[in-house]
Amino acid sequence: MPHFPMKILLVLQGAWIAPRFDLATEALIMQTDDKGNPTGELREILLPGPSAEELCSLILKEGITHVICGGIEEGHYRYLTWKGLKVMDHIIGTSKEVVRHFLACGELDPETILR
Secondary structure: OOOOOEEEEEEEEEEEEOEEHOOOOOOHHHHHOOOOOOOEEEEEEEEOOOOHHHHHHHHHHOOOOEOOEEEOOOOHHHHHOOOEEEEEEOOOOOOHHHHHHHHOOOOOOOOOOOO
């Protein structure tokens, strides 16, 4: 189970993981310490509008290491993984459930559904 300092961004639509990366207008950023424990406060970000390019730019500017999202276009997925990020896609659930599961397991399999 990988535990190291992580900076995680969840792509949101309200309280849920957004179904599409390119249409999201909200994000949640959290950090963990080297044991995988949350540090600091969660940061909620309202984006000016839906834009996959703007979201990718924010992800790189913030030094994000892990991205949790719903559907994501192959080009954006490849770009973020090429930049060294871990992208966990096709995730369905509320941000609270997804964070809880991710912190407990240290990983999310593609197509994870949490209710």
